[in-house]
Amino acid sequence: MKKISVVTPLFNEQANVAELCRRIAEVMQSIPYDYEHLCIDNCSTDDTVPLLRQITASDPHVKVIVNARNFGYIRSSYHALLQADGDAVVLIASDLQDPPEMILEFVQKWEEGFKAVMAVKPVSEESKIMFRLRRLYYRIVTRISEVPLVQNATGSGLFDRAVLDVLRSIQDPYPYFRGLVCEVGFPIATVPFKQPRRVRGVSSQNFYSLYDMAMLGITKHSKVPLRLMTIAGFLLAFVSLIIAFGYLVAKLLFWNAFVLGTAPILIGIFFFGALQMMFLGLLGEYIGAIQTQVRNLPHVIEAERINF
Structure with a gap:
């Protein structure tokens, strides 16, 4: 039987x-x-x-x-x-x-x-x-x-x-x-x-355990987030270059009237800071998964x- x-x-x-x-x-x-x-x-x-x-x-x-x-x-x-x-x-x-x-x-x-x-x-x-x-x-x-x-x-x-x-x-x-x-x-x-x-x-099951299970599903079965980090890095670098060129042209054309101001600077700093923290967190999840695998407890x- x-x-x-x-x-x-x-x-x-x-x-x-x-x-x-x-x-x-x-x-x-x-x-x-x-x-x-x-x-x-x-x-x-x-x-x-x-x-x-x-x-x-x-x-x-x-x-x-x-x-x-x-x-x-x-x-x-x-x-x-x-x-x-x-x-x-x-x-x-x-x-x-x-x-x-x-x-x-x-x-x-x-x-x-x-x-x-x-x-x-x-x-x-x-x-x-x-x-x-x-x-x-x-x-x-x-x-x-x-x-x-x-x-x-x-x-x-x-x-x-x-x-x-x-x-x-x-x-x-x-x-x-x-x-x-x-x-x-x-x-x-x-x-x-x-x-x-x-x-x-x-x-x-609390928020942490559900989050742990969710991230486990991503890090164990997909490399897409890692690829997205690289792609986003290239895109943001290109966009930053275009914006910088636009500001340069605007300043040359309107030298006395054009003032950058602090708002775009602060917004840019917080935006890129948040993006870096998110990418570092995702990278940390993958590193944590590797550490768990290597320890083999x-x-x-x-x-x-x-x-x-």
């Missing part, structure tokens, strides 16, 4: 963990596959881990990895994926915004022959501003990426063992997982759904394993 591993990363999800495990168990018991449910806890500060201990005591399918500290969603979830030993691995969010019942559709696509299946949310009940910002980001990244990315992907999905074997060989210490799956090259099936609002608990340090 084939085996499916279900991976759920958790952080302070005491309000959702019991229902999460129950719904996943109901789904997995309705299909003719053996399964394991691998929960990775990112050093929660609430009762998530004690609740997981109670669940593992009565359900041998549930396994738990407890991290020594909070290593972030990206590293923690990726580490859990690589620890799974099923013929296919399902990654599903623990906040129940990506309903566990979608696993049935993931498995159906897998049985049709797809080695990668991803959940996409063309419609969402989250904040309209955030949803539009996400859509805009995905459109931009898709346009500048060296490989076509799946737009509006939530990160949840099913991935065949062949995909995981490739990811293990890459050994990326800080991956943009959604982009990395596209880099592998296997055809990707999508499962669209309407994402509901979070009912219980508070999201661990482990994804997480495990404090404990339960029910393995």
Whole structure:
């Protein structure tokens, strides 16, 4: 019998963990596959881990990895994926915004022959501003990426063992997982759904973590920003030369009447200063990505394993 591993990363999800495990168990018991449910806890500060201990005591399918500290969603979830030993691995969010019942559709696509299946949310009940910002980001990244990315992907999905074997060989210490799956090259099936609002608990994703994930998607899969810096440098140098020549002509023609004033100087200084800071920031993002890759630290340090 084939085996499916279900991976759920958790952080302070005491309000959702019991229902999460129950719904996943109901789904997995309705299909003719053996399964394991691998929960990775990112050093929660609430009762998530004690609740997981109670669940593992009565359900041998549930396994738990407890991290020594909070290593972030990206590293923690990726580490859990690589620890799974099923013929296919399902990654599903623990906040129940990506309903566990979608696993049935993931498995159906897998049985049709797809080695990668991803959940996409063309419609969402989250904040309209955030949803539009996400859509805009995905459109931009898709346009500048060296490989076509799946737009509006939530990160949840099913991935065949062949995909995981490739990811293990890459050994990326800080991956943009959604982009990395596209880099592998296997055809990707999508499962669209309407994402509901979070009912219980508070999201661990803040502005910094969302920004980190967004920049990771750009720096890992596109050199376009670096090229734009060079092109913008040449264009600005040319424009500056034209403006300087225009001012010279104006001064020669209207020597006594033409006065430059301080406004253009101040505006020019602040404009070029802001542009330089933006370009330096983008360059720093790429350098930071290189540093992370070179250090090659482990994804997480495990404090404990339960029910393995």
